[in-house]
Every structure is written in structure tokens, then in C-alpha cells.
Amino acid sequence: MARKKSKFIQALKYAMAALAGLVAGVWIFLELQTPDMAGPWQPQLSRTAFAESGKDYIHLHNVRDFTYHADRTPDRIQYFDRTYYLDDLKRIWYGISHFGPMGLAHNFLSFEFEGGEYLSLSVETRLHPGQHYGAFRGMMRQFNKIYVWGTEQDIIGQRTHVRGENVMLYPVTLTDPGEMREYFLKVIAETNDLHNKPAFYNTLFDSCLTNLIKNTAIRNYTHAIDFRVLLPGRADRLAYTIGLIPNDMSLQDGRKRAGIKPEGLLLDDSYSVKIRCGWSGYGGLDLPPCTESH
Structure with missing residues (x-):
């Protein structure tokens, strides 16, 4: 024995x-x-954004404004450069786009400026033509990371209108102008860093969600195997718990308000206002109520 x-x-x-x-x-x-610096890249990932900063503004290059065919390939290919003034930053919005079960989702942000202008940020994998994302390959340093800045009609619209994903959009409760500007400038600095020196995407530790929350208080409430971070579709529960999204109502009610209903929505100048209609009348938000068409 x-x-x-x-x-x-x-x-x-x-x-x-x-x-x-x-x-x-x-x-x-x-x-x-080492990250792959050579192309070619898929058209919607062909350019990396970068910014020039002044005392009270940033001038952002390669803001994406594509439209897409039903098969998800680009239809209109368009980039533009624009100046955004820090004092005009009015509000930050947090979005989740659910594309599968068990918390599979993509997270993104939108920055609202005075005058009804919105600028979205989506952290994604930078893919070559014919290449497809895979979660396991994303842990094995197979994809570059890219910070995509674009219009909401592009970043959000392709998910509501082309991919058919379940998209939710929450107002972030951060209202201090100085803190909002500080966060905005941090992600702009990271955008420039990535433009100058490529880095890898990592499904678990350097993903769409972890890149957005690493400069926020959320990091103080999470740990390495926190499924609210590892599964981005559950991240709104974490944001709700610590009050970064409205928590003066049930999370279920908040999710109902945040849900974007694509029926009757056009990808035109009215899109950004209409996708927020669920928050009409909440917290002083000056938004029209939803109509029966959506």
C-alpha cells in the first residue's frame, strides 16, 4: 500500500x-x-485616432462616421477631424451592447457636448481582412487593440440597426465638470499612446471594459476574477452598485429606461436624442419622451 x-x-x-x-x-x-504594426486592416479599423491638445480643447483626428450594409461590411467610408472644447463637455453616457448569452457584450462610452454633439469611444480588436475575433485567441495576444472614436450613428447605430444587438445606454452620474474633463483627457492620452505604439487586446485583462474603467473608481470595487468585469454584460450591475449609473430606482427599471428600441429610428441627426428617450424626465435631463414608434 x-x-x-x-x-x-x-x-x-x-x-x-x-x-x-x-x-x-x-x-x-x-x-x-509583439503587436503587428503592418496592415492591411479591415476598412472600419484602418485608421487610428489621435489628438492634438490645447489649453481648453482637443483636436481629434480620424473620427469615424461609417454606414454599413446588412452583411456588416462598410457602405459609406468616412472619417473627419474635429475640435472639441473641454468646457463644452456636458455629460458621459455608458453603453452595453449584448450580442450573446451569459453576459457576452460590448461596452462603450459616449461624451455629450453642448449644442447636441456626441462623440463615442469603443475599444475593439483591430482585425485584418477576413480575420474574426475569438475569445480564446484574444487571450493569446493574437489581436491588436484600437481605440475607435466615432459618431453615435456609427458606433451605436451599427449595433442597433445592423447587428441587431440589445443595446442599453445609461447616463453616468459623474457631474463634476473637472472630473469629467480629467477622465476625458486620460482616455485621449491613451488614444495617442496607442496611435504611437501598438498594444495587444486581451479578452480578460485588457478588453473593451477594462480599458474604460481603469481610470474610474470601479477599479476599487473589483478583483481579478470579478465576473461583473470578466463578463461585460453584467457590468451595469457593478456600476449600479457603486452609483456610477442611476441607482435611485431598481436596476430592472434602469435597464428598461436604458434599452434602445430601434423600431422607427433613423440614423440621422435625430438618432442621438431618440435613443435616450427612456430617460426623459429623469434627473433634469432635457429629453423628449419616447413615441409609440419606438
Whole structure:
């Protein structure tokens, strides 16, 4: 009996050593990888945004404003450059686009400026033509990361109108102008860093969600295996818990208000106002109520 136990322990030691060697080999392999700087890239990911900053403004280059065919390929390919004044930053909006079960979703932000102008930020994988995203490959340093700045008709509209995803949009409760400007400038700085030096996307630790929350108080309320972060579709529960989205109502009621109903919506100048109609009358938000068409 003692001899069998000794053989089992010895075999277990060999197995643990082999596993440790495998883990070390994978780690070394990943560390030796470098981000791909060469194209070509898919058209909607072909340009990286970057900004020039002044005392009270940023001038953002390569703001995307595409439209898409039903098969998700670009129809109109259009970029523009625009100046955004920091004092005009009015509100930040947080969005979740559910594309699968079990918390599979994409997270994004929109910055609202005075005069009814909106600028969206989406952190994505930068793909080559014919390349497709995979969650496991996203953990193995197979994709570059890209900060896409664009119009809401592009960033949100392709998800509501083309992909048919369940999209929700929440007002962020951060209202201090200085704190909003500080956050905006941080993500602009990260955009410039990524424009100058490519980096990898990581499904778990460097994703659409982790890049948006690393400069916020959310980081103080999470841990490495927090499923509210690992599964971005559950992130609104975390934001609700710490009060970054409205929590003076039930989360279920908030989700109903945040839900975007694409029926009757056109991807025109009225789009940004209409996708927020669920928040009409809340917290002093000057928004028209939803109509029966949506």
C-alpha cells in the first residue's frame, strides 16, 4: 500500500512539473509576441485616432462616421477631424451592447457636448481582412487593440440597426465638470499612446471594459476574477452598485429606461436624442419622451 502511494505521489509530482513547464512555455511564448504594426486592416479599423491638445480643447483626428450594409461590411467610408472644447463637455453616457448569452457584450462610452454633439469611444480588436475575433485567441495576444472614436450613428447605430444587438445606454452620474474633463483627457492620452505604439487586446485583462474603467473608481470595487468585469454584460450591475449609473430606482427599471428600441429610428441627426428617450424626465435631463414608434 505504501509503495502504491509512493508511486502515485511521484506521478503527481511529474504531472505538476509538466504542467508548470507548459505554463512557463506558454508565458514565454506570449512574452515574445509583439503587436503587428503592418496592415492591411479591415476598412472600419484602418485608421487610428489621435489628438492634438490645447489649453481648453482637443483636436481629434480620424473620427469615424461609417454606414454599413446588412452583411456588416462598410457602405459609406468616412472619417473627419474635429475640435472639441473641454468646457463644452456636458455629460458621459455608458453603453452595453449584448450580442450573446451569459453576459457576452460590448461596452462603450459616449461624451455629450453642448449644442447636441456626441462623440463615442469603443475599444475593439483591430482585425485584418477576413480575420474574426475569438475569445480564446484574444487571450493569446493574437489581436491588436484600437481605440475607435466615432459618431453615435456609427458606433451605436451599427449595433442597433445592423447587428441587431440589445443595446442599453445609461447616463453616468459623474457631474463634476473637472472630473469629467480629467477622465476625458486620460482616455485621449491613451488614444495617442496607442496611435504611437501598438498594444495587444486581451479578452480578460485588457478588453473593451477594462480599458474604460481603469481610470474610474470601479477599479476599487473589483478583483481579478470579478465576473461583473470578466463578463461585460453584467457590468451595469457593478456600476449600479457603486452609483456610477442611476441607482435611485431598481436596476430592472434602469435597464428598461436604458434599452434602445430601434423600431422607427433613423440614423440621422435625430438618432442621438431618440435613443435616450427612456430617460426623459429623469434627473433634469432635457429629453423628449419616447413615441409609440419606438
